[in-house]
Amino acid sequence: MVESYALFVAALMLVGGSLLIPGSLAIISAAFTEAARGRAIGLWSGFTAITSAAGPVLGDWLIEVGSWRWIFFMNLPIAIAVFSLSLDRRTAPLNLTQAAQTFLIEQRINRAAAQLPPDLSDAQAQAV
Numbered sequence: 001m002v003e004s005y006a007l008f009v010a011a012l013m014l015v016g017g018s019l020l021i022p023g024s025l026a027i028i029s030a031a032f033t034e035a036a037r038g039r040a041i042g043l044w045s046g047f048t049a050i051t052s053a054a055g056p057v058l059g060d061w062l063i064e065v066g067s068w069r070w071i072f073f074m075n076l077p078i079a080i081a082v083f084s085l086s087l088d089r090r091t092a093p094l095n096l097t098q099a100a101q102t103f104l105i106e107q108r109i110n111r112a113a114a115q116l117p118p119d120l121s122d123a124q125a126q127a128v
Contacts, residue, residue, distance in 0.1 A: 030103045 024044065032040045062070045 026103075
């Protein structure tokens with residue numbers, strides 16, 4: 001029973017991880033202008049390659065030195081770094097392109113539409 005549950009969780013993680021790649025590329029494509037898009041996708045693919053290569057090595061090292069449970073603490077310094085960068089007032093605000101703004105508005109509309117009660121007709125839903 002535990003083995004089938006572990007396989008199910010692993011398969012679910014694989015599906016979620018595979019959805020991150022096209023989603024992140026869509027966000028990059030929407031958030032950057034055509035002139036900057038190539039550099040942004042290049043940086044994204046470079047960091048993806050680095051982390052794909054360094055992740056198993058670092059994970060193996062952590063297991064050899066300590067315990068497999070230490071792997072979960074890897075997120076802590078990353079979270080602290082991201083949180084401290086978000087508090088830095090010197091960073092420029094994100095300047096979204098028109099396509100990114102449209103994408104975000106569409107996402108908000110879709111989320112709001114998903115929360116409508118199922119008994120509303122299409123005409124009523126469009127009026128809301």
